[in-house]
Structures are given as C-alpha cells and as structure tokens.
Amino acid sequence: PIKALLFDLDGVIVDTAIYHYQAWRRMANTLGFDITEEFNEQLKGISRTESLEIILAHGGLTISEDHKLALATQKNEWYLELISQMTPAAILPGVTDFFVAVKAAHLKTALGSVSKNARLILERIGMIDDFDSIIDGTKISRGKPDPEVFLKGAAELHVRPDECVVFEDAVAGVEAAKRGGMLAVGIGLPSVLTQADLVVPSLAQLTMEEVFTLSAVDRP
Numbered sequence: 170p171i172k173a174l175l176f177d178l179d180g181v182i183v184d185t186a187i188y189h190y191q192a193w194r195r196m197a198n199t200l201g202f203d204i205t206e207e208f209n210e211q212l213k214g215i216s217r218t219e220s221l222e223i224i225l226a227h228g229g230l231t232i233s234e235d236h237k238l239a240l241a242t243q244k245n246e247w248y249l250e251l252i253s254q255m256t257p258a259a260i261l262p263g264v265t266d267f268f269v270a271v272k273a274a275h276l277k278t279a280l281g282s283v284s285k286n287a288r289l290i291l292e293r294i295g296m297i298d299d300f301d302s303i304i305d306g307t308k309i310s311r312g313k314p315d316p317e318v319f320l321k322g323a324a325e326l327h328v329r330p331d332e333c334v335v336f337e338d339a340v341a342g343v344e345a346a347k348r349g350g351m352l353a354v355g356i357g358l359p360s361v362l363t364q365a366d367l368v369v370p371s372l373a374q375l376t377m378e379e380v381f382t383l384s385a386v387d388r389p
C-alpha cells in the first residue's frame with residue numbers, strides 16, 4: 170500500500186524552475202553565449218555544480234575551478250535576487266488543496282530536492298511545516314538521477330521505497346524515483362517524462378483516488 174508521498178520542490182510545489190533558468194541564462198550571456206528553454210530541460214533537478222558543468226560544455230568553455238566557484242556563487246546571488254519577492258502566491262496550482270487531501274488520507278510527506286535553497290523557499294511560501302521530513306541539497310552527496318535524495322526521505326519516514334510515490338517535473342527526478350524502486354507521477358508533459366507511471370499537467374488535475382490506483386497497476 171502507499172504510505173508516503175515524496176515531493177520535488179522546484180517546478181512541483183513552487184514556480185521556481187523559471188528563475189533557475191533565468192539566472193543560468195544571465196550567466197551564459199555574460200560568458201558570450203545563450204541557452205534555450207529546450208536546453209534548460211536537462212538542467213531540471215540537476216545540482217548547481219553539475220548544471221554549471223553542462224552549461225560550460227554547451228558553450229565550449231574550459232575554465233579554472235576558482236572561476237567555476239565564482240560563477241556558481243554569482244548565479245546563486247542572481248537566483249536569490251529573483252526569488253526574494255516570493256510569497257505563497259508562487260505555490261503552483263492545486264498544491265494547497267492536494268496537501269489537504271494528503272493529510273486527510275493520513276499519508277506521510279517528504280521533500281526531496283537537490284536545492285540548497287529548499288528550506289528558505291519553504292519558509293517564504295509558508296510550507297515548511299507541511300513536510301514530515303525534508304531532504305535537500307545540504308543532506309545528500311549525489312544529485313538526481315541518483316535515488317539517494319528519495320531513499321533518504323523514505324528512510325526518515327520509516328517506509329519502504331515501494332510504499333512511496335514521488336512527484337517530479339524533471340526527467341532526472343523521475344529517473345531517480347524509478348531507480349529507487351518508487352512510483353513516479355510526472356508533473357508536465359508525457360512526451361518529456363516518459364519514465365513516469367502517470368503524468369499530469371499539474372497537481373490540480375490529480376485526485377487522491379488516482380494516486381491510490383497507481384499501486385494497483387501492474388508494473389514490470
């Protein structure tokens with residue numbers, strides 16, 4: 170049976186994916202190249218340092234470790250600037266109602282994000298107390314698609330991976346869930362999140378009944 174729900178943050182709970190993209194784009198532009206929204210898909214769910222490596226390779230740049238650190242720090246400053254005005258209004262459609270239903274169903278909840286800004290964001294949007302466990306970028310050594318972030322969440326909640334459903338907007342995040350032996354609900358497009366067990370445009374389009382039906386579905 171399903172006992173716990175594990176949520177990604179950026180792009181699932183809150184609309185911050187766009188700000189990560191804008192901050193990285195600004196950085197790329199200062200280095201003399203551009204990144205597109207399509208390119209940005211592969212950065213979703215990927216840690217800050219790994220994202221930087223992917224962007225530098227895309228721009229054909231080789232730079233020193235010191236320079237990389239400076240760029241990652243600068244990107245984060247721009248990102249923090251972009252989210253500084255954030256309020257509960259940034260919570261994505263359907264999230265608040267979905268959490269009411271989750272609590273009513275007595276399911277446990279965990280956050281599974283590789284972001285080091287996760288707690289700050291949850292405070293800003295007033296959702297820090299909505300999770301029984303918070304696993305973020307400060308608690309893990311391997312980013313998605315490694316399942317570490319979700320396996321740690323399951324362990325803290327004292328549930329088995331096959332009792333968990335993960336909610337993810339990133340290709341790397343869905344892969345992490347599947348590699349961890351969990352069910353995965355994709356938030357976005359079925360054509361992008363091909364590994365997910367179910368894909369919905371947002372949590373506003375999902376009921377708890379549909380979530381429970383997932384565990385009854387035959388899986389390979």
Ligand code: BG6
Pocket residue numbers: 178179189212213214215216217220245282283284285286287306339
């Ligand atoms: C993920 C985002 O949630 O967090 C990525 O999808 C981001 O785009 C990653 O790079 C790391 O975030 P931060 O806040 O630690 O730079």
Ligand code: MG
Pocket residue numbers: 177178179180181186213214337338339342
């Ligand atoms: Mg995400």
